[in-house]
Amino acid sequence: MELHNFLPYQLSVLSNKVSTGIAKFYRDQHGINVPEWRVLVILSATNHQTAKDLANHSHMDKVKISRTMKSLVTKGLIVERTCKEDARARRYNLTINGRQLINEVKPKALAFENELIKSLSTTELKAFQKCITTLNQQVDKITSKNP
Amino acid sequence: MELHNFLPYQLSVLSNKVSTGIAKFYRDQHGINVPEWRVLVILSATNHQTAKDLANHSHMDKVKISRTMKSLVTKGLIVERTCKEDARARRYNLTINGRQLINEVKPKALAFENELIKSLSTTELKAFQKCITTLNQQVDKITSKNP
DNA sequence: GAAAATTAGTTACAAATGAAACTAAATAGA
């Protein structure tokens, strides 16, 4: 058995490399981290979501979301409003600054992604992403996190 | 732009899911973590390596390796010997216990991997791993970590 | 409609991680 042929290892190495690269860019150029980036992207498509909504759409747990929301409010990139339907929850909206920031970061993030995927053909990329989807389902099945 | 179509996000979600699943298994069943698993696998193929060798073969930095070696020695899974060629370094070898443990864990790890990849055809898997290799090189190129 | 169970989110604590500073040994340069 060779570590380098072990799929969990291969995935981990690639993912960490990509994440580290893009995280450094978010941080150095725009002062945000990956969880903040994720939340901003989601809110930029659909404003006015609760922490729970954001957790669901970002694959991050509620603790991380909680910390991220606090930080984004502090940075003035989102605002918190009471939630009429549920007094425990709040809803979040981008501020002008938040929208401006995400509008700046997005094209650069897409450019990074493009730089990355241009090493693959369209067909290869499609197939690659299809495999990711399949593997996700399979892991859920194995670890029984998707009942 | 949709977060779900963003390749760095897709990779991160899948990799975390797989890593978490397998890490839980290593920990619960065998009391080791992922860095320890990696070192043990490498040593089980080629004993008598230095921390630097292990760092090179495991994509982990020297700090993490240092901590991992310390922990593995404490657990009695490896032994540390002086390095004749270089007094700064040491060489590590599996103990009987270490070899026994890794021999137990390996087949189970491979079974986990098999469970995972059986959702893909042989062709798909080959193509998938080829893409991983290509993307790794591309990230290195983009982030200029591979001069 | 009150008690029990669930859910939204926060806080607190412990463990993992990363960067930088550090020690000690090896190598390079003059």
Add this chain to the structure above:
DNA sequence: TCTATTTAGTTTCATTTGTAACTAATTTTC
């Protein structure tokens, strides 16, 4: 050969992360 630089590995400190316990509101159940 003596100094300067590089290298192997460790330690320290700050940040991140994960788990569990918690508060408060909502829903369920009887």
